[in-house]
Amino acid sequence: MSDVESLRRDALAIWQAGVDAVRSEQLVVDAVRCDGRTLSVCGETFDLSEVGRIAVVGAGKAGAGMAAAVEEALGPDVLDAKVTGWVNVPADCVRELRTIRLHAGRPAGVNEPTAEGVAGTEEILRIVGSLGEEDLCLVLISGGGSALLPAPKPPVTLADKQEITRQLMHAGATIQELNAVRKRLSQVKGGGLARACRAGRMIALIISDVIGDPLDFIASGPTYPDGTTDAEALAILQKYLGSDIPARVLELLESREEACEESFPHDRVVNRIIGNNASAVNAAAAEATGRGYEVISLGSGNAGEANAEGRQLWERCRSLREDRAGHSGPVCVLSGGEPVVQLARTDKPRKGGRNQQLVLAGLVAAAEDGLRDVVLLSGGTDGEDGPTDAAGAYVDAVVLEAARRQGLDAESYLAINDAYTFFEHAGGLIKSGPTHTNVMDLRVGLVGRE
Incomplete structure (x- = not known):
């Protein structure tokens, strides 16, 4: 040679x-342990006899591996008795799992929100909204989650979000800037998923794709309170797009009062980074x-x-x-x-x-x-x-x-x-x-x- x-x-x-060290399956197996009677998630232990349903939801490029590892950790008996799940992933990552549904939220290699992603996000919101105080929600978050969890705030449409994302990416916007805009135009990002969840406990397992691992920016922070404002999002759009901002987006960001959003459920939500660069x-x-x-x-x-x-x-x-x-x-x-x-x-x-x-x-x-x-x-x-x-x-x-x-x-x-x-x-x-x-x-x- x-x-x-x-x-x-x-x-x-x-x-x-380097890639093998952050394989999603191993990262989740290290974080989730179950013996059929007790469940441990990042060191937090639950008596399964006191847990009602376990919902597993999420989005990202690592979603398929993460979901498969959760199923492996929980085992067939717990899966069949308690678990429901839905995770949005790229189309080339879809495969059959026992209980958790992997949904093609976008085509392979096209990191933009789609109608399929919206449909999947609506199902995720339905699942978490149906939970009760005795239930546990596990959220699987990884890079690419922003594009895979689209749920535009009216009057903004999916077409508006697609165009905004495409233009910002082509103009060289940073991932932080992209996420700041996405959060203000979304029903689920910026803590929206956590606010929609009615489970007594939500634990998010996060594989970070952002420098410094800021929880509010990874996948646009669906389980973390939003620290951005409409004014900040508008300034980013004006910086890169000038006057070419879709009318409905401009209407939303300019005319909406900065009212206090529903209080973020800090006491019910835990975020854990399980892998990073x-x-x-x-x-x-x-x-x-x-x-x-x-x-x-x-x-x-x-x-x-x-x-x-x-x-x-x-x-x-x-x-x-x-x-x-x-x-x-x-x-x-x-x-x-x-x-x-x-x-x-x-x-x-x-x-x-x-x-x-x-x-x-x-x-x-x-x-x-x-x-x-x-x-x-x-x-x-x-x-x-x-x-x-x-x-x-x-x-x-x-x-x-x-x-x-x-x-x-x-x-x-x-x-x-x-x-x-x-x-x-x-x-x-x-x-x-x-x-x-x-x-x-x-x-x-x-x-x-x-």
């Missing part, structure tokens, strides 16, 4: 170790160390713009390659987070995602010096990078040579956000399929021995 192949193999294995970065670091790399971790709080992040990852690796002072062996640079992509105006066909864009930007920056002894990799832990079937991409000397041999102009592909097409020709796409988890992105930069 050549040095290039060895580095590439290590980079992919390190990334995979830091868990993935730490596991990747352990794998890299085990493979003989010195690890430099940049942590999980890396946002920024994809092109700039890609250039910075290359520059850090180039510096380590050229200046070996203090580094006697191979080095692994790790970082987690979620950058944004500024979409260029073009009438040409294009396809890509933020991870592919980031890596292609790194390749463009590295083209003059070459990628000798360096691999750059970036992938979404959910296995889904933009509207594509790739989790992300990697580049090394082989990919760069393949691009040159085929006459591919990397800068041209980068300029119109067509990274997928570039890597489809040159090689380097990471196709893991759905991972049933989501804790943002994981980046790996490897610098081999001299």
Whole structure:
């Protein structure tokens, strides 16, 4: 095996170790224990003889794995006697479970609210609204939950929300800004699900896909009180869309008085983070160390713009390659987070995602010096990078040579956000399929021995 192949193999294995550490099934199994008589959820114990119904609801890219793990933990007897459930997931994550219904809330690779998502959310609201004081509600929340839990506030329509989401994403709005707007236009986000629930106890198990794990922003905070206002949401819309705000949205945010909403049921609701990007970065670091790399971790709080992040990852690796002072062996640079992509105006066909864009930007920056002894990799832990079937991409000397041999102009592909097409020709796409988890992105930069 050549040095290039060895580095590439290590980079992919390190990334995979990070993903495996936040597999939704294992995270839930670690949090939920049941022996048929008592149920423990994140350390909170319930005598099942005193619990009426157990409702399991939720939404997100990790929803299928989380729901399956809940069923495994509870066991068939408890499931058949007490459990009802409904979880909205992407269409490619739907499978048959014993009791909990997995509902296709949106197509695969299209992170926007749909009519199917609305129908699923209405069923979730019906279930939680039917519960009583003796019942328990488990909520499974993970990345992608915002688009999978649409329930527009009148007079706003689903079409309005779809257009707003699409425009904000294309304009480069951050996930925090997107969620602030979504909450003010939704009946379920910003604590709406908790307020609609009539169970005596609600416990939300959360896999975080947001930097810093803020409970009010993950999936737009369906089980956490809303701290945003209509005025703040309107300011975000004006920042990115100017005067192109749908009339019904403008009417809702401008004319509605900031009245006090129904009191949030703080005494009945518990939110628990069971997995996040830091868990993935730490596991990747352990794998890299085990493979003989010195690890430099940049942590999980890396946002920024994809092109700039890609250039910075290359520059850090180039510096380590050229200046070996203090580094006697191979080095692994790790970082987690979620950058944004500024979409260029073009009438040409294009396809890509933020991870592919980031890596292609790194390749463009590295083209003059070459990628000798360096691999750059970036992938979404959910296995889904933009509207594509790739989790992300990697580049090394082989990919760069393949691009040159085929006459591919990397800068041209980068300029119109067509990274997928570039890597489809040159090689380097990471196709893991759905991972049933989501804790943002994981980046790996490897610098081999001299």
